[in-house]
Amino acid sequence: MPPAQVNEGLATLSDQLILVTVLLYLAAMIAYALELAFGRARTAVAPAKSRRLVAVGAGADSSAPAEPADEDAGPATTVPPAGWAIKSGAVAVAVSWLGWATNLGGILTRGIAVDRWPWGNMYEFVVALCFASVTVFLILLTRQPIRFLGAFVTVAAALGLGFAVLFLHVQAGPVMPALNSYWIAIHVTAAVIAGGLFLVSGVSAALYLVRNDGRLSVLPSKEQLDRIAHRAIVIAFPIWTFAVIAGALWADRAWGRYWGWDPKEVWSFITWIAYAAYLHARATAGWRGKAAMIVSLVAFGCLLFNLVGVNIFFSGLHSYADVPK
Amino acid sequence: MTKKNETTEATEPSDATGATEERETRPVGLGVVGWLRWGWRTLTSMRTALILLFLFALGSVPGSIYPQRSVDPGRVARYFQNSPTEAEWLDRFWMFDVFTSPWFAAIYLLLFLSLAGCVFPRVVVHFKELRKKPPAAPRNLRRLPQNAAFDGDLTVEEAAARLRRDRFRVVTGPDWVAAEKGYLRETGNLLFHVSLLALLFAVGAGALFGYRGNVLVVEGEGFSNTVAAYDRFIPGQQVSAESLEPFSFTVQDFQATYIASGEKRGQPLDYSATLSVQDTPTSGPRDVELKVNEPLDVNGTLTYLIGHGYAPTFKVVDGKGNTAFEGPVPCLAGDQMTYTSECVIKVPDAQPDQLGFLVRFLPSTVPNGKAWVSVFPGAANPTVQIFPFSGDLGLKSGQPQSVYQLDTKSLKPLGKMSAQPTPLNVGDTKELADGAGTIQFTGVKEWISLQMAYDPGRLPALIAAALAVIGLVLSLTVQRRRVWVRMKGRQVTVGGLTRTEGGGASFAEEFAEIVTKLRGATPSGPSEHPQPEDRSEDVSAPDREPVSPSTRSSEE
Structure with a gap:
């Protein structure tokens, strides 16, 4: 028997934590942007030495274990970036971890307040998705020098959360009986994780298209952007596949068929095909590079439409995701 | 892929x-x-x-x-x-x-x-x-994307043994060792694509040999799994009526619970139906609780609870004093939050004229000015508002009719029609105008709608999908890679190559480990640091993977 009682105090706390998270992500975004604008040596493709310096600059404080030998190699050739700007980058990382923590707190308190998995409606789902994308970014950041992505990921997360708070928010409460299943933990969690990874790859792909290799830029090389986008998709794609299959298994328990071309099913299928097309395109002569990146962005568009648009525009079995009218 | x-x-x-x-x-x-x-x-x-x-x-x-x-x-x-x-x-x-x-x-x-x-x-x-041997070592290993050199007394046998221990497939020559592994990548890739084909066949088989059906059952009534018992039956092309699993059940009880107060008042919390199931005509009945995410499974034929509604019961006595109708009437809910429902009673047996009723069912009735409305989906204060008609119901014309619709154009309203007739409580009787008889609201039952599904392709489809995921993960994570070792006197050169596009970075790590292990095999032990410095100078050579020095150093 599902519980009908909602802990109002915790639910309110959760709402406040999410608001704090939006502010923290925005602050982090500004700090990342400052670092991006002033804290990095500008890079172009041709001189290998200056590019080497980027790796050093980015890895100097927290992320990449740059070797001491490298640090000696660079500085003579280029002007080192302003000290305060590099600090701004470190502040940005700290603030995003703080935002991550309040985001997590917001999700946990909501979950405890209603005593169920906290992704039972559109609002909770979008909050979880933003959390996942920031998590993916922060985890990647501990292994690779991708701090330049920070401004874009945090602004996407802040916008997503803001959208959720303004337009999707519903009061904490129990879910429809159909959602009351352990499958919500499996199916929706997988979709959220894959969504977070796809978002990071989408940001990289967008930057790839913006990046002009011939000119000086604060962004890393196209190759690097391509690799980040590809790697994120390579991890996300099997997870997404699993999410779709878990959805089919759940549908088999709840609706009497494992696949019935409900709008959500149609669009998760389209998204899957689009990412499969990206993986094929990237491995095909003539499609590699820009064309493949465009395919991945189209796929990301399908994903966003599937996660949010389908619930708003179409009526289907997933419409109990509780979008306020 | x-x-x-x-x-x-x-x-x-x-x-x-x-x-x-x-x-x-x-x-x-x-x-x-x-x-x-x-x-x-x-x-x-x-x-x-x-x-x-x-x-x-x-x-x-x-x-x-x-x-x-x-x-x-x-x-x-x-x-x-x-x-x-x-x-x-x-x-x-x-x-x-x-x-x-x-x-x-x-x-x-x-x-x-x-x-x-x-x-x-x-x-x-x-x-x-899979049964081919790795190709012989190229002449100059220093030109490979991954390479290292060190001095030591490494023999061909020792190097081969080290690499075999790492599950490489190894071939040896007089002064070289060639090793390859990561065949699982292509195996996974092929497994994935073959599984997709299998999935298509499983879905197709399910559509051919399976069936689906819907039925609405009122509390206290039963269902037996025959084609005739269904309200809607969608068989696959290869399904015969005799092949249906011969189970039956009676719906004993249905309970819906709702949130009673707050902003989400009226939102359903739980549905639960109690069925008394006989798996075969001869077996004894067993009680089964049917819930939304918990279907009833009888030998692969599944019964799902997919909808519910109210079925008020009535007793209609006609103008001649005979009971012309008695029983439940399923109503369809127009609004999920109040469950204000509508239904139709058709009484073709009534004398002297046939009777028809439009009924509005209000599960939780409260007066609202001169009208009455339902404020909650649960049956806290159930009433019905009745709109009676008499005349020819048109059932003999042979035209199929919906049980939820009454064509009132050819019928005569009985008494003065009001948009809000006084509701009847359970037990109340309404006298019909013109001596046409009486209608009594005798009670409230609930109905459930069920979907039955038999799909022999389910399990094969699941297996195919699971294999596809396994194949996908293998093909995306495993790398095909080759390692060669050449010995010239005490000088050992090692070269490595990944045959997977974009896999340079992680292979670099693995290659460094392999080199360390090979060095460990030599009695002289580790001498000097061979790896990363070497590599960054030597990047111009390979044609496979154009990895620039900056990305290299950032990846390590």
């Missing part, structure tokens, strides 16, 4: 473009066989597969925009009512049956044909490859 170009990679690692096979020239005057061959080559090419994939995705889009007959036939009918011309044109292009349309079938059949035409030859190639 990757089709043609990896085939070329598999045979010759130095060729990264993979475009050679795809530049098929159109045969001129080659006759039928030539054209067929050209057609087959084109169909199984990567480019065609990509285009078909896009078409596949694009083709599904209208299936989400327009209502589909297989999903919601009611909405399709409404579309036809609201804009008949447009609907007719859409229907000509199968827009209401996208996923069973010939053009959609054409796309996926071509795609799967293309897939099969590409995958099966590769299965053969891979099978041969």
